[in-house]
Amino acid sequence: MAAIIVVATAFLFPFFWMVSNAIRTNDEVLAVPPRLLPSQAHWENFVQAWLYLPFGRFFLNSAIVAAAVTLIVLVVSSMAGYAFARLRFPFRGSLFAIYMGTLMVPQAVLVIPLFLMMSRIGWVNTYQGLILPMAFGSFGTFLLRQFFLQVPRELEEAALIDGASRVRILVSIMLPLAGPALGLLALFTFTAQWNNFLWALIITNGNDHATLPLGLTLFQGQQGSQWNFLMAGTTISVLPGLVLTILLQRYIFRGLSLTSGFGGK
Numbered sequence: 001m002a003a004i005i006v007v008a009t010a011f012l013f014p015f016f017w018m019v020s021n022a023i024r025t026n027d028e029v030l031a032v033p034p035r036l037l038p039s040q041a042h043w044e045n046f047v048q049a050w051l052y053l054p055f056g057r058f059f060l061n062s063a064i065v066a067a068a069v070t071l072i073v074l075v076v077s078s079m080a081g082y083a084f085a086r087l088r089f090p091f092r093g094s095l096f097a098i099y100m101g102t103l104m105v106p107q108a109v110l111v112i113p114l115f116l117m118m119s120r121i122g123w124v125n126t127y128q129g130l131i132l133p134m135a136f137g138s139f140g141t142f143l144l145r146q147f148f149l150q151v152p153r154e155l156e157e158a159a160l161i162d163g164a165s166r167v168r169i170l171v172s173i174m175l176p177l178a179g180p181a182l183g184l185l186a187l188f189t190f191t192a193q194w195n196n197f198l199w200a201l202i203i204t205n206g207n208d209h210a211t212l213p214l215g216l217t218l219f220q221g222q223q224g225s226q227w228n229f230l231m232a233g234t235t236i237s238v239l240p241g242l243v244l245t246i247l248l249q250r251y252i253f254r255g256l257s258l259t260s261g262f263g264g265k
Contacts, residue, residue, distance in 0.1 A: 015238075022046070022231035029227040042228070049219075049232035054207050058215035061130075063240070065200075065211060066193040068131045073189045074182060077140030082170050084141065085148035086156065096145075099138045111202050118203060129203045130211070134193060140185050147181040148174060183248045191241045212237045 021029050022045055024038040049055065083089075084096050114133045115124070123129035151174060159169050175182070197213040204210050216237065219230040 018231050019235055021228060022049075022235045024228050026226060026228045029231070045228050045232040046236065049226075049229040049236070052226065052229050053215055053218050053233075055215065055233060055236075057207060058210055058212045059236075061127075061209055062194055062211040062213075062237075064127060065130045065134075065196075066190050068127075069135045069193045070186050070189045072131070072135035073137065073140050074186060076136060077144050077185060078170065078175060078178070078182070080141040081144030082148055082166075082174060085145045087166070100142060102138050103142075107198060111198060114199075115202050123203075125204050125206065125209055127209065130200065130209060133203075134196065134199060140189065143185055144178060144181055147178050151177055187244055187248050190244060194237075194241055 020037060023041045023043055024045075025042060028035070028038060084092065084099075118124050118129045118133065123132075155173055156169055159173060164172070195213055196211070200211045200214045204214065207215070212233075216230060216233050219226045219233060
């Protein structure tokens with residue numbers, strides 16, 4: 001029990017320190033030696049941080065991008081995962097191996113060709129430019145394929161005998177059963193896109209389409225760094241992911257256990 005408390009404290013301390021600095025004055029943040037707690041709590045820092053920059057715009061942009069990418073990933077990964085798990089077509093194994101090989105390609109390698117593509121079609125500094133290049137990946141397909149492989153084929157065979165199409169089977173049978181895997185994928189995708197900094201930095205210019213990770217850097221400027229406002233803004237930015245994790249926690253554990261069978265054919 002003592003070891004668990006020590007490990008939990010080590011993991012929670014950065015979050016505590018972030019909140020503690022968020023309610024200090026900027027001078028107290030920089031004070032040496034640092035104090036564990038502020039001398040006086042300045043909760044108004046959260047309001048001032050929101051008003052210091054177009055924070056509401058950044059928050060809305062992040063919500064739009066993260067929600068849209070998550071929705072597209074769930075739809076596309078469900079169809080692709082079902083196809084690789086159940087349908088028979090030429091070169092299925094080889095195609096899946098190539099598909100999985102893209103997991104080893106770092107995002108940093110892709111940003112330049114993606115930016116050139118977006119520039120050619122006029123999607124720089126647009127929502128579609130922020131969303132679509134990030135909405136297609138192989139991880140979700142892999143995750144859902146592993147789940148679909150564990151669903152008994154008898155369910156599909158009974159539905160096929162009754163005249164159901166493959167689309168009807170996917171929508172009416174497979175997806176309701178895949179709730180834990182879909183919840184896990186939605187959490188991973190939303191969190192990743194909410195915190196995505198590199199692509200937003202490349203594809204946007206100005207504040208109209210800037211997301212929260214990009215907007216938080218504006219607290220550091222030529223006039224000095226507003227560390228207390230930066231910590232307050234960062235605290236606000238982690239709340240959606242924290243709330244989503246709490247709401248989907250039962251899906252996280254069930255999804256991890258149900259999709260852990262990596263030996264499917």
